[in-house]
Amino acid sequence: MGKQLDRREFLALTGAGMAGWALSGAHGQEHAGAGQNGAMYTFAAVADPHLSENREGELTGAEKFRRVLGAIETLDPAPEFMLMLGDIHPTVLEVLLPEASLPIHAVAGNHESKEGRELLRSLFPDDFQGKDYYAFTHRDDLYIAMCNAAHVDHVGHFETETNTPSVGQCEWIEEQLARRDKFNRVILFGHIPPDPELRPNGMCLGQNDGRWLAQKVQDTQPTALFFGHRHHRVWFDIAGVPVYGMRSCNWNFNNEPVGFGHVFAGSNGLDVRFIETGEEA
Ligand SMILES: [Fe+2]
Ligand SMILES: [Fe+2]
DSSP states (O other), X not given: OHHHHHHHHHHHTSOSTHHHHHHHHHTTOTTTTHHHHXXXXXXXXXXXXXXXXXXXXXXXXXXXXXXXXXXXXXXXXXXXXXXXXXXXXXXXXXXXXXXXXXOEEEOOOTTOOHXXXXXXXXXXXXXXXXXXXEEEEETTEEEEEOOOBOTTOSSBOSXXXXXXXXXXXXXXXXXXXXXXXXXXXXXXXXXXXXXXXXXOOTTSBOHHHHHHHHHHHHHHOOSEEEEOSSSSOEXXXXXXXXXXXXXXXXXXXXXXXXXXXXXXXXXXXXXXXXXXXXXXX
């Protein structure tokens, strides 16, 4: 666990653009042959935009998200889509959506009310198809979008009355993970992560849900998991599978910088680089 984390941490500190791509390839040959088999692409992982939350003396939440969209425009290789990891405030996203130059795949966070989830589903009808959780494929890979946040509850739940439908998601996730062998990579994403040690944690998945998810991850060995919610960087492994708890692009605890993940899907797993989008001091 430690060795892998250290290397990923190093890669997260490498420069933007092709320099970072080339450098990551030079350390561990993550991308050897990726260009030949067409498996190489990148995507953006954006957490907790809190689009209607405007902090005194700072850019508005909407402007901070515009900085994310602007930074994405400069990345090389260009991200092919964005995962939006909850706490979105969909009424503002509806206004900003025409400014996004790449497809967005979103999940609700605990800030999204039942009405907010309804609006979110209406913004991305092809993904949601009437439910708050869904799966999509990209190239040879499967992405599983989990809705594990109840409205106004910092503890995560797979089953809650504010989810549509309120129950049944765990069985659906099992069905998706049963398809593991049909895909090159399988990536799960949601809003609230499990606690790294699966202990009771008021900012993580409820303990039983966390234990269940960890067991599924151990049994099926997906490629990686992405979450938001904690507003600071929390990266760890479950049975060797990397879990990326991403910083918010609006505000973070511990004075950690705002930004998003530029994720490189190479021939041998993922590399995640953090792209800062805060104002220069
Ligand atoms: Fe949040
Ligand atoms: Fe949250």
